Amino acid sequence: MFRWERSIPLRGSAAALCNNLSVLQLPARNLTHFGVVHGPSAQLLSAAPEGVPLAQRQLHAKEGAGVSPPLITQVHWCVLPFRVLLVLTSHRGIQMYESDGSTMVYWHALDSGDATPGTWSGRVLVFDIPAKGPNIVLSEELAGHQTPITDIATEPAQGQDCVADMVTADDSGLLCVWRSGPEFTLLTRIPGFGVPCPSVQLWQGIIAAGYGNGQVHLYEATTGNLHVQINAHARAISALDLAPEAGKLLSAAEDTFVHIWKLSRSPESSYIEVEHCHGECVSDTQVCGARFCDSSGSSFAVTGYDLAEIRRFSSV
Amino acid sequence: MSVRTLPLLFLNLGGEMLYILDQRLRAQNIPGDKARRVLNDIISTMFNRKFMEELFKPQELYSKKALRTIYERLAHASIMKLNQASMDKQLYDLMTMAFKYQVLLCPRPKDVLLVTFNHLDTIKGFIRDSPTILQQVDETFRQLIEIYGGLSAGEFQLIRQTLLIFFQDLHIRVSMFLKDKVQNNNGRFVLPVSGPVPWGTELPGLIRMFNNKGEEVTRIEFKHGGNYVRAPKEGSFELYGDRVLKLGTNMYSANRPVETHMSGSSKNVASWAQESIAPNPLAKEELNFLARLMGGMEIKKPSGPEPGFRLNLFTSDEEEEQAALTRPEELSYEVINIQATQDQQRSEELARIMGEFEITEQPSLSTSKGDDLLAMMDEL
Numbered sequence: 001m002f003r004w005e006r007s008i009p010l011r012g013s014a015a016a017l018c019n020n021l022s023v024l025q026l027p028a029r030n031l032t033h034f035g036v037v038h039g040p041s042a043q044l045l046s047a048a049p050e051g052v053p054l055a056q057r058q059l060h061a062k063e064g065a066g067v068s069p070p071l072i073t074q075v076h077w078c079v080l081p082f083r084v085l086l087v088l089t090s091h092r093g094i095q096m097y098e099s100d101g102s103t104m105v106y107w108h109a110l111d112s113g114d115a116t117p118g119t120w121s122g123r124v125l126v127f128d129i130p131a132k133g134p135n136i137v138l139s140e141e142l143a144g145h146q147t148p149i150t151d152i153a154t155e156p157a158q159g160q161d162c163v164a165d166m167v168t169a170d171d172s173g174l175l176c177v178w179r180s181g182p183e184f185t186l187l188t189r190i191p192g193f194g195v196p197c198p199s200v201q202l203w204q205g206i207i208a209a210g211y212g213n214g215q216v217h218l219y220e221a222t223t224g225n226l227h228v229q230i231n232a233h234a235r236a237i238s239a240l241d242l243a244p245e246a247g248k249l250l251s252a253a254e255d256t257f258v259h260i261w262k263l264s265r266s267p268e269s270s271y272i273e274v275e276h277c278h279g280e281c282v283s284d285t286q287v288c289g290a291r292f293c294d295s296s297g298s299s300f301a302v303t304g305y306d307l308a309e310i311r312r313f314s315s316v
Numbered sequence: 317m318s319v320r321t322l323p324l325l326f327l328n329l330g331g332e333m334l335y336i337l338d339q340r341l342r343a344q345n346i347p348g349d350k351a352r353r354v355l356n357d358i359i360s361t362m363f364n365r366k367f368m369e370e371l372f373k374p375q376e377l378y379s380k381k382a383l384r385t386i387y388e389r390l391a392h393a394s395i396m397k398l399n400q401a402s403m404d405k406q407l408y409d410l411m412t413m414a415f416k417y418q419v420l421l422c423p424r425p426k427d428v429l430l431v432t433f434n435h436l437d438t439i440k441g442f443i444r445d446s447p448t449i450l451q452q453v454d455e456t457f458r459q460l461i462e463i464y465g466g467l468s469a470g471e472f473q474l475i476r477q478t479l480l481i482f483f484q485d486l487h488i489r490v491s492m493f494l495k496d497k498v499q500n501n502n503g504r505f506v507l508p509v510s511g512p513v514p515w516g517t518e519l520p521g522l523i524r525m526f527n528n529k530g531e532e533v534t535r536i537e538f539k540h541g542g543n544y545v546r547a548p549k550e551g552s553f554e555l556y557g558d559r560v561l562k563l564g565t566n567m568y569s570a571n572r573p574v575e576t577h578m579s580g581s582s583k584n585v586a587s588w589a590q591e592s593i594a595p596n597p598l599a600k601e602e603l604n605f606l607a608r609l610m611g612g613m614e615i616k617k618p619s620g621p622e623p624g625f626r627l628n629l630f631t632s633d634e635e636e637e638q639a640a641l642t643r644p645e646e647l648s649y650e651v652i653n654i655q656a657t658q659d660q661q662r663s664e665e666l667a668r669i670m671g672e673f674e675i676t677e678q679p680s681l682s683t684s685k686g687d688d689l690l691a692m693m694d695e696l
Contacts, residue, residue, distance in 0.1 A: 016480035171470030
C-alpha cells in the first residue's frame with residue numbers, strides 16, 4: 001500500500017514529453033534532486049526527505065542558430081562511477097553540467113542540416129567523460145537505428161569489469177542491445193511492431209520496454225527473446241523506472257495510472273517472471289514522468305502534463 | 317518538435333470557430349441567407365488554395381498570439397463584425413480549450429486525424445450548396461490523407477506532444493464543459509478511466525509468460541484499476557466514412573448558450589496579459605509568417621450595397637460592453653492592426669516583400685527591413 005505524500009511545487013508545469021522526471025538520490029546528504037522539463041526551460045530542485053523544497057534552479061537550452069526558442073527534450077542525471085553529470089538535450093544539441101546544474105562543462109551541437117529541426121537520424125552518440133573537468137570528447141557514433149532514439153538504459157555487464165551493457169530504443173519500437181568496450185558492439189536487435197518504445201530499462205540481463213500501445217515487454221538481453229508480455233496500461237506508456245536493489249519496475253502512462261511490478265527469475269528454468277505489486281491512479285493527470293526515489297522501491301515520484309507539482313508516494 | 321503540426325492545429329481550431337459562429341448566428345436569428353453567406357465567405361477564405369499551400373509547408377508552430385491574428389482576420393473575411401473583446405475573450409478561448417480537450421482525450425495519437433476529419437465533415441455540411449467551396453475543402457481533405465495517412469505512430473506521438481506543448485497551462489473554464497462534467501472546477505479536464513481502449517491496444521489486466529521457444533506457459537490476471545472495454549472498430553481515414561470517434565463533432569446545438577466563465581478571472585486574464593506584454597523575440601519571424609499566410613488569403617470585397625452586421629458572442633449588448641470595459645489595457649495589442657477590408661493589391665505587395673526576404677535568408681534580418689514591415693502593417 002502506498003500513501004500520497006506532500007507534493008513538491010514546481011515553478012512551471014511539466015511538458016508532455018516522455019521520461020519527464022529525473023531523480024538523483026543523495027542519501028549521504030539526506031537530499032533528493034528532481035529535474036523536470038517545462039518547455040524552453042528545465043527546473044532542478046532539491047528536497048529534504050519530507051518533501052520540503054530547499055533549493056531550485058532553472059536551466060535553458062542554448063540558443064544557437066535559428067529563430068525559434070529551443071525546447072528542451074530531456075533532463076537527466078547520468079551517474080558514472082566517478083562523477084555525476086546533468087545532461088540537458090534539445091534539438092540544438094546536448095548540454096552537460098556539473099550535477100547541481102551550476103556550471104556547463106560541455107556543449108555538443110547537433111547538425112541542424114536543413115531548416116527542419118530535429119533531423120533525428122537515430123544516431124547514438126558516445127562521449128568519453130574524464131573524472132573531472134570539461135575535457136569531454138565525442139568518441140563514437142553508433143548506427144543501429146533509423147528513427148529517433150527515445151531512451152537509453154545501461155547496467156554493468158555481468159561478471160565483467162568496466163564493461164557495460166546498453167539498450168537503446170527508438171520511435172519505431174526497435175531495441176538494440178550493445179556491449180561497451182574500446183568500441184561498442186551490437187549484440188542483439190529486437191524489432192518493433194508498429195508502435196514507439198518511449199522507455200526502456202535494463203536489470204540483471206532483463207530488458208523492460210514500455211510501448212505506445214500500453215504494453216510492457218520483458219526480454220532476455222542475451223537472446224532477445226520475449227518472455228513476458230504485460231497488457232499494463234490503456235494508453236501509451238510514458239515512463240519506466242527500476243529500483244535495482246529490489247528488482248522493482250515502475251510503469252507510468254497517459255492513462256493516469258502508475259503500476260509497480262516485481263521482476264524475478266524462476267529458480268528452475270531461470271526464465272523471467274513478473275508479479276504485479278501495486279497500482280495507483282493519479283486522477284485526471286496524463287503522467288509524463290515517474291521515478292523511484294530510493295533503490296529499494298519504497299517510494300516514488302510522478303510528474304504530469306500541465307501539473308505544476310511533483311506528486312510523491314511512499315509505502316506504508 | 318514536429319514540423320507537420322500547423323495544418324492540424326489550424327484546421328481544427330478553424331472548425332471550432334465555425335461551430336461557434338454557426339451556433340451564434342442561429343441563436344441570434346440572423347436571416348438564413350446572411351448566415352450562409354458569412355460561413356461560406358469564411359470557409360472559402362480558409363480553404364483558399366494559396367493559403368493552404370503556405371499552411372502545409374513543414375514549419376514550426378508559431379505563438380498563440382500569431383495564430384489568433386489569423387483567426388481574427390478570418391472572422392472578418394465576411395460581412396460580419398466582431399469587436400476585439402469578443403474575439404479573444406470568447407471565441408479564441410473557446411476554440412483553444414475545445415481543441416485542447418479533443419487532443420488530450422484522443423485515445424491514440426493518430427486519432428487527431430479523425431478529429432480533423434470530423435471537423436471537415438461538418439464544414440462540408442455547412443457549404444453543401446456551394447460546389448466550388450466544397451471542391452476546395454475536398455482538395456484539402458485529400459492533401460491531409462496524402463501527407464498524414466502514411467505517418468508512423470511515432471510521428472503522430474510527436475505531433476500530439478507538439479500540440480500539447482502549445483496548449484500547456486491553459487485552464488480556462490468553459491461553462492459547457494463544466495456542466496457536462498468533462499472539466500473540473502480548477503479548469504483541468506477529466507480523464508476518464510473507463511470506456512473503449514484505443515484501436516490497437518489490448519485491455520489492461522493480463523500478464524502472459526513465454527518460454528524460450530515463444531510458447532505461452534502462464535497467464536495471470538491483475539487488477540489494473542480502470543473499467544475499460546474493447547474498441548468496437550477503427551474509424552475511417554478515407555474521404556468519406558464513419559469516423560467512430562465523436563471528438564471534433566459539433567457539440568453546440570441550437571439550444572445551448574455559449575458562454576465562457578472566467579472565474580478567478582483575474583488569474584486567467586493575467587496569464588494572457590503576461591504572454592502579450594513580455595517582449596517577444598519572435599515578433600519579426602511571426603510577422604513574416606503572417607505576411608506569407610495572408611499574402612495567400614484572397615479576401616472577397618463585400619459586393620454591392622450589402623451592409624455588414626454585428627454579431628454578439630455574448631448574450632447581450634450589455635455584456636459585450638462589459639467585456640470591453642474589463643479587458644485589461646495590456647491586451648489591446650497594437651503590434652498588428654489589420655483592417656477588415658484589405659485589397660488585393662496590398663496582399664500582393666506583402667507577398668512581394670516577403671519574396672525579397674526569402675532570397676536573403678539570414679537568421680538575423682537587418683533591423684531596417686524588419687521595421688519597414690512593422691511600419692507597413694501599422695499603416696494598413
